[in-house]
Amino acid sequence: MINKLAIIGVGLIGGSLARDLRAQGLVGEIVGYGRSVSNLSLAVDMGVIDRVANGARAAAAGADVVVIAVPVASIGDVLREIAPAIGTDSVVTDVGSVKQSVIHAARTALDERFANFVPGHPIAGTENSGVGASLEGLFRHRRVILTPTDETDAAAIERVQTLWQVTGANVVLMDAVEHDRLLAASSHLPHMIAFSLMDTLVRLDEHRKIFEYSAGGLRDTTRIAGSDAVMWRDIVLGNREALLTVLRQYHEDMEELIAAIERSDADWLVDTFNRARHAREMLNKS
């Protein structure tokens, strides 16, 4: 049972988590805070939060659990702001898509309360943002990765674990370095590709006709290009090295593909497409 839950950043993720915890009858009061006043009003109107706090620190004051669901580069600022308000037994967690940079910022910002901070990342979402896009059941059967450090309090980890389990998620503990390396490939790279493809196309003179004569292939391939730009700028810069490693690899592989097409290498193409196709089946089953 959580008496007071603070959600800082009441968007797709923060809002969906609040809705699930409320639906399970596990929270007393849910207090929200964020930058957009209209989004916060909507969150109250939708019943996602009970009231809007006067600031991040006020939201965190007296809260058993504080969930920070803002773009990753802003997590440090939020933590610095709320640090004085975090009680001895309070738990703070985040939902950022990169973990090493967040842990680094948290260590500096929280100082003696760093043990109360459990770095987390639900592998769920859609390309939409804001509380209006929040959904009940968004995390059901999805993975949530927690990346505690050696200093993280064991009871805090357990509390955050339980919180996510309540939403139907499958919680996994993982090292932050491994998390950032895996997610660079499984999520950050595809987002870069989708953004880049849409940007290439829209810069072509004929882009309106190209869009007109497109089918499900282009639409699916670029769905995630609808994602929030600031959120993704932060993820990119927060996971720069790991992302660059896979991005450079992808760029080189694309160069090989171009060379194979230039020399009309039919066998190379069939082999590569078949390998990709089998990999896609493997992904389907995992």
Next chain:
Amino acid sequence: MINKLAIIGVGLIGGSLARDLRAQGLVGEIVGYGRSVSNLSLAVDMGVIDRVANGARAAAAGADVVVIAVPVASIGDVLREIAPAIGTDSVVTDVGSVKQSVIHAARTALDERFANFVPGHPIAGTENSGVGASLEGLFRHRRVILTPTDETDAAAIERVQTLWQVTGANVVLMDAVEHDRLLAASSHLPHMIAFSLMDTLVRLDEHRKIFEYSAGGLRDTTRIAGSDAVMWRDIVLGNREALLTVLRQYHEDMEELIAAIERSDADWLVDTFNRARHAREMLNKS
């Protein structure tokens, strides 16, 4: 009314077209032919075709309408094979994703019957192949592009136009050069990107873990990497120059993205992601 319809290549597209025309009660007999005996048996069992012909030429003999739905590099061979069986009033059409190379092959293969050939391309499909993947209504509200030449018989064009309108498709006439340029960007490029991304990922040591910690983003971005390798080898080689133009552009744009991440250019990233996001909204509305 079509007394005898011949479908050469009874797969996703050929099979779906046959099903629609049958459902509308517009065909007498549907005869099929293809390379895979098991696929043809399934087509008969499913009632998609009435019987299997002894070969492409036998299928075409006496048919009012012949639909060729095989990988694009094989269309020339099929046309050469059926040429002697095409009646004066018969109409032949294809469903290939590239049109200039098909027209070139058709001119050579059909000679005096070239006027009976209406090059076509339904902008529809899924990543699945074979008659088992065929669907009624696949073409409803989708675009079908016909790219007749100056020599194409006007009555033949009209006949093929009607055929597709019956399926609920929106039929458009277009120059083959324009078709190939537009489709290189709207369809062939996204397919290359999806194949290439899956291939990059599966070659990473950790690919099983990467797949395990992936979400809808990777799945959607790579759905079309499940497409048939031979079909796509043919499209790539059949539309080599137009595809290389957009592929090189994309590759250069990706290089700019990598450079921007390397120099941590936050503004460049936000601008580019926002431009891509707006382009994606434009695509959604088109």
